[in-house]
Amino acid sequence: MTVLRDQSIPVIALLGLMYLIYLATTRNDTQTDGLPTVNRLFSLEPEIFSRIRWGLGARRILAKAQSKFAGKPYKLARGDMDVIVLPADYITELNLLPAIVINTRKFHSHTLLGHITGIDIVKHTGFHVKVLLNRISPAITKVLQPMARRMSAAISRDLPQDTEAWSTIEPLDLYVKFVSEGVAYILFGSPVCDNPDMVRLCHHHTRNVFTIVFIMRFVPSYLQPILVWLLPSKWSLVKSWNKMQQTVIPEIYRRINQPDNFESEDAISWMVRDGKTPFECDPKSLSKLVGALAGGSTYSTAGLVAGVVADLVAQPELLEEIRAEIRQKHSEVQGVWDKAAFNDLPKLDSVLKETTRLSPSAVVIYSRHMEADYMMSNGLLLRKGQKITVNAGVTSMDAQVYHDPDTFDGLRHLDAQPFRRVDNRLLTWGSGRWACPGRFVANIMAKILLVELLHDYEFQFVDGKRPPSVCVHEFMLLHPFSKMKVRRRKDVLGLKYSA
Numbered sequence: 001m002t003v004l005r006d007q008s009i010p011v012i013a014l015l016g017l018m019y020l021i022y023l024a025t026t027r028n029d030t031q032t033d034g035l036p037t038v039n040r041l042f043s044l045e046p047e048i049f050s051r052i053r054w055g056l057g058a059r060r061i062l063a064k065a066q067s068k069f070a071g072k073p074y075k076l077a078r079g080d081m082d083v084i085v086l087p088a089d090y091i092t093e094l095n096l097l098p099a100i101v102i103n104t105r106k107f108h109s110h111t112l113l114g115h116i117t118g119i120d121i122v123k124h125t126g127f128h129v130k131v132l133l134n135r136i137s138p139a140i141t142k143v144l145q146p147m148a149r150r151m152s153a154a155i156s157r158d159l160p161q162d163t164e165a166w167s168t169i170e171p172l173d174l175y176v177k178f179v180s181e182g183v184a185y186i187l188f189g190s191p192v193c194d195n196p197d198m199v200r201l202c203h204h205h206t207r208n209v210f211t212i213v214f215i216m217r218f219v220p221s222y223l224q225p226i227l228v229w230l231l232p233s234k235w236s237l238v239k240s241w242n243k244m245q246q247t248v249i250p251e252i253y254r255r256i257n258q259p260d261n262f263e264s265e266d267a268i269s270w271m272v273r274d275g276k277t278p279f280e281c282d283p284k285s286l287s288k289l290v291g292a293l294a295g296g297s298t299y300s301t302a303g304l305v306a307g308v309v310a311d312l313v314a315q316p317e318l319l320e321e322i323r324a325e326i327r328q329k330h331s332e333v334q335g336v337w338d339k340a341a342f343n344d345l346p347k348l349d350s351v352l353k354e355t356t357r358l359s360p361s362a363v364v365i366y367s368r369h370m371e372a373d374y375m376m377s378n379g380l381l382l383r384k385g386q387k388i389t390v391n392a393g394v395t396s397m398d399a400q401v402y403h404d405p406d407t408f409d410g411l412r413h414l415d416a417q418p419f420r421r422v423d424n425r426l427l428t429w430g431s432g433r434w435a436c437p438g439r440f441v442a443n444i445m446a447k448i449l450l451v452e453l454l455h456d457y458e459f460q461f462v463d464g465k466r467p468p469s470v471c472v473h474e475f476m477l478l479h480p481f482s483k484m485k486v487r488r489r490k491d492v493l494g495l496k497y498s499a
Contacts, residue, residue, distance in 0.1 A: 033075070033381070035084065038065045040077035048220055051079025055218050059363050059471050062391045073380060076389075080221055081110070083367075083387045088394045091366055093377060099126070106369035107387055111474075112296065113216055116228045117209045118241050119292035127280050128289045131270045132437040136186060139265035140444055141339050143186065145497040148337070148448045150181040150193075152495060155452055159486060166460065166485040171309065171467075172478050175302040175449065177203050182445045183298050187290045189266030192251055201240050202294045208237035209295040214472050245287045252283040267293065293438075300361045301442045303477040305449050307355045307469065310478060311408055313459045314466045318410045322348055326455045330493050338498035342447040343418065350413040352446065357396045358408060359469045359476050366390040395425050456492040460485040 114120030160167035211233040467482030
């Protein structure tokens, strides 16, 4: 027994040393700034516990913090980092800051684990943002017809066409496929998007990115580069990155060498035309940028569509009002839809806003990385390197702003700003110069799908209840494995799209 006791002393000492090293290598920024901290039980608590609590209960944590610190900033221990959660009324002042002080792309890369998903390319440039805002968004009118035709064809191909029997589907995964058709066209243009393998690649690429993010955000940062290789989705993501580069890089070279033959309005064509710096003219960098755009945009749009369909199936009378609005517009445009027609559906716009109010794509918004120290006008010092964000529920669930905020009221936003515009009360798209650059494209894609899905198909809940929305870390979406019943309606519209 004495021998065992003597041998246990160095073992205990070694374990104690390992624990101290673990704490030292996994502690987040704990500098004294006078702010209260939420989601950390004690100062030396291993960050893994904060990760798990945040990953499984982000909404509850934010709601509790809001009730305790309403109108005041506080520090959120997310596990992977500490984030300063600011009141929404700070946004007006923050919007005035230049990019050398506040940066959204670095936060975005960190959140989506850019170092292991490959999208850390966005930390180094805002070129893709400029292309989306200044080139792709103004060209929506030109690209709408071919994009909508592809998405509509995918609906007809992948949804059951029987008008009598009900079929069971997993809606979120199907809607990701439909959105991938539009995303492939917007990003790559012809002939790349004509390859079914590239459309499937967009679908699988996005799914792999988020699978890795959802799982690996529970893992300590220093273990992520190692343990991620245990996930099949990591190996699949590596293959999709390689396949994308093998296909896209030669196409970029062709467009560089034959500029007169490529007049399309897709992202890589505009990047080739607008590139100025060596980085912006590098085909490998451009292929990574479009891959990052595919990975970051597809699920949010598909999740929005899934949420709207589920909310309207739960409100049959409202669904009929939306169908009547669609039929009326269809008659007005004589069956040929253009951007103006899709943007003139006020009831559908209102439903879109209500769905995002109750089930936003993320429970935190306006997430930024501080590039320099900045003293707020109220005396709060935001330090270089800190991360800041805003609780999405602060205004969206405020009873002083919305009557009975916990209840879905699809028409409560009829007199509000259109869905595609930045709304400083709801903040679906963020705010300021770095509001979501893809919002105009996402808006039109969602409406293309919703007009056809809501009018030409009937849906039922499998067990009579709306499939649940789940919150994993800060991300909210319809449960990925939820099911719904669907069948085609007999009185379909026969949609056409204006060139």
